[in-house]
Amino acid sequence: MKNIPPFLVMVWHASPALTAATIVLRLLRAVLPVLSLYIGKLIIDEVVLLAGYSDVPPTLTGWAREGLLNYLALLVAAEFGLAILSDLLGRGVSLVDSLLTEKLTIDMSMRLMDHAATLDLEDFEDADFQDKLDRARRQSSGRMPLMGQLMGQIQDLITVATFAAGLIIYNPWLVVLLLVALIPAFLGEAHFNARSYTLDFRRTPERRELDYVRQVAASAETAKEIKIFDLHNFLADRYLTLSQRFYAANRRIAQSRALWGAVFTAVGTIGYYGAYAWIIGHTLTGMLSIGDLTFLAGSFRRLRSLLEGLLQSFSSTAAQALYLDDLFAFFDVTPEITTKPEAIPVPSPITVGFEFQDVGFYYPGSNRWAVRHLSFTLHAGETLALVGENGAGKTTLVKLLARLYDPDEGRILLDGRDLCDYDLTDLRASMGVIFQDFVRYNLTAGDNIAVGRIGARDDYPRIERAAERALADKVIDKLPRGYDQMIGKRFANGVELSGGEWQKIAIARAYMRDAQVLILDEPTAALDARSEFEVFERFKELSEGKTAVLISHRFSSVRMADRILVMANGQIEAQGTHHELLVQDGRYRELYELQAAGYR
Numbered sequence: 233m234k235n236i237p238p239f240l241v242m243v244w245h246a247s248p249a250l251t252a253a254t255i256v257l258r259l260l261r262a263v264l265p266v267l268s269l270y271i272g273k274l275i276i277d278e279v280v281l282l283a284g285y286s287d288v289p290p291t292l293t294g295w296a297r298e299g300l301l302n303y304l305a306l307l308v309a310a311e312f313g314l315a316i317l318s319d320l321l322g323r324g325v326s327l328v329d330s331l332l333t334e335k336l337t338i339d340m341s342m343r344l345m346d347h348a349a350t351l352d353l354e355d356f357e358d359a360d361f362q363d364k365l366d367r368a369r370r371q372s373s374g375r376m377p378l379m380g381q382l383m384g385q386i387q388d389l390i391t392v393a394t395f396a397a398g399l400i401i402y403n404p405w406l407v408v409l410l411l412v413a414l415i416p417a418f419l420g421e422a423h424f425n426a427r428s429y430t431l432d433f434r435r436t437p438e439r440r441e442l443d444y445v446r447q448v449a450a451s452a453e454t455a456k457e458i459k460i461f462d463l464h465n466f467l468a469d470r471y472l473t474l475s476q477r478f479y480a481a482n483r484r485i486a487q488s489r490a491l492w493g494a495v496f497t498a499v500g501t502i503g504y505y506g507a508y509a510w511i512i513g514h515t516l517t518g519m520l521s522i523g524d525l526t527f528l529a530g531s532f533r534r535l536r537s538l539l540e541g542l543l544q545s546f547s548s549t550a551a552q553a554l555y556l557d558d559l560f561a562f563f564d565v566t567p568e569i570t571t572k573p574e575a576i577p578v579p580s581p582i583t584v585g586f587e588f589q590d591v592g593f594y595y596p597g598s599n600r601w602a603v604r605h606l607s608f609t610l611h612a613g614e615t616l617a618l619v620g621e622n623g624a625g626k627t628t629l630v631k632l633l634a635r636l637y638d639p640d641e642g643r644i645l646l647d648g649r650d651l652c653d654y655d656l657t658d659l660r661a662s663m664g665v666i667f668q669d670f671v672r673y674n675l676t677a678g679d680n681i682a683v684g685r686i687g688a689r690d691d692y693p694r695i696e697r698a699a700e701r702a703l704a705d706k707v708i709d710k711l712p713r714g715y716d717q718m719i720g721k722r723f724a725n726g727v728e729l730s731g732g733e734w735q736k737i738a739i740a741r742a743y744m745r746d747a748q749v750l751i752l753d754e755p756t757a758a759l760d761a762r763s764e765f766e767v768f769e770r771f772k773e774l775s776e777g778k779t780a781v782l783i784s785h786r787f788s789s790v791r792m793a794d795r796i797l798v799m800a801n802g803q804i805e806a807q808g809t810h811h812e813l814l815v816q817d818g819r820y821r822e823l824y825e826l827q828a829a830g831y832r
C-alpha cells in the first residue's frame with residue numbers, strides 16, 4: 233500500500249485538471265444514493281399516510297385541487313431530479329476517467345522511455361533487469377484500472393459512510409453485524425491476491441520465455457527459418473510445456489479462491505438475512521414504518537454490495553500496489569555511466585586522440601575478461617583498423633571508446649583527460665558508430681538515414697549527400713517512393729531491402745552524423761566485394777582529417793587503414809601498417825594468406 237501515494241502523485245502529474253474534476257464529480261455522486269433512498273422512504277410514508285385518509289375527493293384531480301398531493305409531487309420531482317443528476321454525473325465521471333487514464337498511460341510510458349534512455353547498456357544486457365523492465369512495461373499499460381479503482385473506492389467509501397450513518401441512527405449493531413460478516417471475505421481475497429502476485433513475480437523469466445517463443449514462432453523476421461528448419465512443432469511444444477505449468481499453478485489458486493470465496497459469501501449472507509429479519513420484526517411490531525422498512529432494507533442491500541465490492545477492490549488494489557513495486561523498482565535503477573557535474577565539453581577539434589592505458593573489461597556475470605591490458609593510442613586524424621578472429625574483443629573495444637561501458641581496469645584518455653571527465657552527451661555527439669547489428673528501423677528510407685543526426689531530419693540535401701557517400705543513393709533510387717518509401721515489412725506499403733542494401737543505408741547514417749570520430753564496426757559484411765571496397769575507399773577519402781576506426785574481416789578493406797591493430801583473446805597482439813604486419817609473419821599474415829588462398 234506504500235505505493236499508492238506515489239501512484240496518486242503520478243496521476244496528478246499526468247493531469248491536475250482532470251484529476252481534480254474526477255474527484256469533485258465523484259464526491260457529488262457519492263451522496264446521491266442515500267439521498268435518493270431517503271426520498272424513496274419519504275414517498276412511501278407519504279403514500280401510506282394519504283392512503284389511510286378517509287373523507288377525501290374521489291378523483292386524483294380532486295386531491296390535487298385540495299393540495300393533498302403537493303408534498304408528494306415535490307418528493308417525486310426531487311427523486312426524478314436526483315436520478316437524472318446521478319446519470320449525468322456517472323457519464324461525466326466515465327468521460328473524465330477515460331481521458332485521465334489515457335493521459336496517465338501516455339505520461340507513464342513517456343517516463344518509462346525517458347528513464348530507460350538514461351540507463352546503461354550493461355543494464356539492458358542483464359537478465360534480471362530485463363525481467364524488471366518487462367514487468368514495468370506491463371505496469372505502464374496494464375495497471376491503469378488502478379486509477380479508476382482508487383477513485384471509485386474513495387467515492388464508495390463516502391457512500392458507505394452516508395448509508396452507515398443512516399443505519400446507526402436506527403441501530404448501530406446493524407453496521408457491526410455487516411462488518412463482521414464481510415471481514416473474512418476481505419482477508420481471504422487479500423491472501424489469494426498475494427499468492428497470485430508471488431507466483432507471477434517468480435514466473436517473470438518463464439513468462440518472458442513464453443512471450444519470446446510465441447514471438448519467434450509467429451513473426452515476419454523468423455518465418456523463413458521456421459519453415460526451412462520446420463521448427464514449428466518444436467516451438468509449439470515448448471510453448472505448450474511452459475504454458476501448461478502456468479496453467480496448473482493458476483488453476484490451483486483459482487480453485488481455492490473459488491472454494492473459500494463461496495464459504496465467505498455464505499457467512500456474509502447469513503449476516504445480511506439476520507439483519508433483514510430484525511428489520512421485518514420491528515416493522516411488524518410497529519416500531520418502524522413501511523418507509524423505514526424500505527429505507528433500511530434498501531440501505532442494507534446497498535451497503536452489503538458496496539462493502540463487498542469495496543473489500544474486493546481493496547484487496548485487488550493491494551495486489552496492484554504490489555505490482556507497482558516493479559514500476560517503482562524500475563524507476564529506482566540508476567545509471568552508472570553519467571556525466572559528472574563538473575564535466576567538460578569534448579575538444580573540437582580533437583588534437584591528440586584517444587589513449588587506452590592498460591584497459592580491462594569484463595561483461596557483468598561473465599568470469600572472463602573480454603579485453604585486458606589494452607594499451608594503444610588512436611591518434612587524432614588517423615584511420616585505424618581492427619582485425620582479429622571472432623570474439624577477439626574488437627566490438628568491446630569500440631563500445632569502451634564510445635563509453636557504452638566504462639573500463640573495469642585502467643583508463644581511456646581523450647586529449648589527455650579521462651573519458652569520464654567529458655560531458656556524455658557531447659562525447660556521444662562527437663562520435664558516429666555503426667555497429668554490425670545496426671537497427672533496421674521500420675521508418676522511411678530518408679528517416680533511416682536521418683537517425684544518424686535526427687536533429688537534421690529536415691535537411692534533405694544532407695540526407696541525400698550522406699546516401700550518395702554510402703552508395704545508398706542507388707538503393708533509394710530503386711524504391712517506388714524514394715526517400716519517402718517506408719522500408720521494412722512491419723507496416724503496410726513497406727518494402728524490404730536486401731542485407732547489403734540495408735547496410736548501405738546504415739553506413740549513410742555515419743556520414744549523416746558527420747562526427748569527429750567515425751567508427752564502422754563491420755556493418756559491411758553483407759556487401760558484395762566491390763561494394764565493400766568502394767565503401768571503404770570512400771570512407772578513407774571522406775574521413776580525411778577525422779579520426780576513424782573500422783572493423784572488417786576483409787583484408788582488402790583493412791589494408792587501406794593507416795594502422796592496423798591485430799587483436800587476439802582480448803589483447804593487442806601486433807600493430808602496424810599492412811606491409812609491416814605482413815613482414816612480421818604473425819597471425820595477421822596467417823589470416824591474410826588464408827583469405828588470399830581462398831581467392832586463388
Ligand SMILES: Nc1ncnc2c1ncn2[C@@H]1O[C@H](COP(=O)(O)OP(=O)(O)OP(=O)(O)O)[C@@H](O)[C@H]1O
Nearest residue numbers: 357595598602620621622623624625626627628629
Ligand atoms: N553483451 C555481452 N555480454 C557478455 N559477453 C559478451 C557480450 N558481448 C561480447 N561478449 C564476449 O566478449 C568477448 C569479446 O566479444 P566482442 O564482441 O568484442 O568480439 P569481436 O572481436 O567483436 O567478435 P566478432 O568478430 O565476432 O564480432 C567474446 O568472448 C564474447 O563472448
